[in-house]
Amino acid sequence: MAEVIGALASSLTIATLFKVCIEAFDLIQIARHQDTDLQNLALRFNIEKCRLYIWGEAMGLTTPPQPGYTRPLESLPFQELVRNTLQVILEILQDTQKMEQVYGCREAQTSNSRKCQLSQIGYNDPVKILSTTFSNFRITGVPRSRARNLALQIKWVVYDRKKFSNLIMEAKALIDGLQEITKSLSTVARQEGMMRYNIQQIEDPNTLEQLAVVSQQDYPDMSDAASIKSDVLTVSSHRERAIQNWIDDVYSEPEDEILESEAMTIAELKHRIRVGATGRTDSRARLDQEIQDSLSNDREHDYDLISVLLIEWEESEQAFRDETTHVESLFREKFRYPVSRYKIPSERSWLCLHDRIQDLARWSESARCLSIIYYGGYSTLDIGRDEAIWASRNRDGPTLSWSEIQPLLGQARGNILLILDYCFAARAARAIPLNVELIASCAKNSQTCSPGPHSFTSMWMRLIEEHLELGKPIVMRDIMRHLVSADSNLKATPIYLPLCQRSPIRLKPYTPAPEAAS
DSSP states (O other): OHHHHHHHHTTSOHHHHHHHHHHHGGGEEEETTSOHHHHHHHHHHHHHHHHHHHHHHHTTOSSOOOTTOOOGGGGOTTHHHHHHHHHHHHHHHHOHHHHHHTSOEEEOOSSOTTSOOGGGEEOOHHHHHHHHHTGGGOOOSSOHHHHHTTOOOOOEEEOOHHHHHHHHHHHHHHHHHHHHHTTTTSOHHHHHHHHHHHHTTOOOHHHHHHHHHHTTTTOHHHHHHHHHHHHHHHHHHHHHHHHHHHHHHHHOOOHHHHHHHHTSOHHHHHHHHHHHHHHHHHHHHHHHHHHHHHHGGGSSSOOSEEEEEEEEETTOOHHHHHHHHHHHHIIIIISOOOEEEEEEOSSSHHHHHHHHHHHHHHHOOSTTEEEEEEEEOEEEEETTTTEEEEESSSSSSOEEOGGGTGGGGGGOSSEEEEEEESTTGGGGGGGOOTTEEEEESSOTTOOOOOSSTTSHHHHHHHHHHHHHTTTSOEEHHHHHHHHHHSOOOOSSOOEEEOOTTSOOOEEOOOOOOOOOOO
16 A cells, blocks of 8 residues: 555655645544543644644645745755655555554444444534634645545544554654754744644634643643633633623513512502612613624724833833834834833832723723733743743842733723733733733743844834835734744744634724814
């Protein structure tokens, strides 16, 4: 079998071979009645399929080449090594003898009662949801007829979890090898960032929780991304239930109140109706106002009031001060937003910043207010408390716990764009309020680049300025997608956490209304 596949594969392009490898993953499934351990293994197996797809996307293999465009892979001097690796992946996924004897799978057929029936197998929901997030592994520009000769139609169902784990580890090792061979074209960190970005687009808490569990050992950053998004969705669900319970309390009339009203005199009943109507009118007015505030965010100009708060230490190093000054210039000159800089004092640091953030929350008294908060500086990792502590200097300086202050942002009625550029910045996502859109310079266990032309802040501002030249609103989701997918020189992959169940924050330069003619 291996010799036949090798002979056929040698005549195909790398793009066609890649497509066949992606499709070969679909031949291995699990029975619907099988236990949780095997379902978790199926999800782990499909994570490797996602990694292979992201690699192919980075190499330009998922879309047809455009006129005048050269696929990144075509400039690689080790193309034959890439071909051989893809061929090995295909061989292990289509070797019938190994599938049964080595990898713990059985052929799924309808004609043999001793084998699993095709009607009993299929993808469980998490695998389907994961596939959807990765565009259902769509690959265009490869002629189907050329790939058909290599595509076997035998389907397999997993029955031995220990043996199947060996297949997952072999696939992982081969995909690791592909990433290593081609790292000069697209770094491993960049592809891992794309994986995390796609994971964060999943909206199903159960799938995210399962992903967080199965990827914890091999891909801890991916596990963190799934866990953080799951936490946000869970909080949102609790909030929705609380709102619904409140509505039910306001607009429902308990049975005991109905019985009590039946015993009232006409005068008592009239009085109660007048009092009740007043309270219900106030409650309905509040609810109507909240709904109107939410719906009105969809109009062209999202916010009536915008303010920018730049946070720095009183003892900040000059490099951080200079970078904060550049951020100030961007918002003040390009967007024409009001900007204030707050210097955290060395004495009573936590209390002073706490009061300043509380003032900001009070200012944001309407859903049509937007507050932009930026902080760039040092941080230290407190493993015991699982948080990044803000620090004024690299060592021996004042520190404070931002995680204890951040919940105050949830008191604001408007939205908040929180931009954090420091090491381990994504740890702030653990307790993010629902009205906050978070941009973190790196994952929870990663370090970011120092201030300079290649820092996260510099790259982020450069992209915004490029988008401004197009004259269109700045949508942070799009900016972060460019930062994650672009072949930039960022030291670490940034993390983006959008507003929960709301339209993403977008920014437009302020344009004063024209003065009326005299």
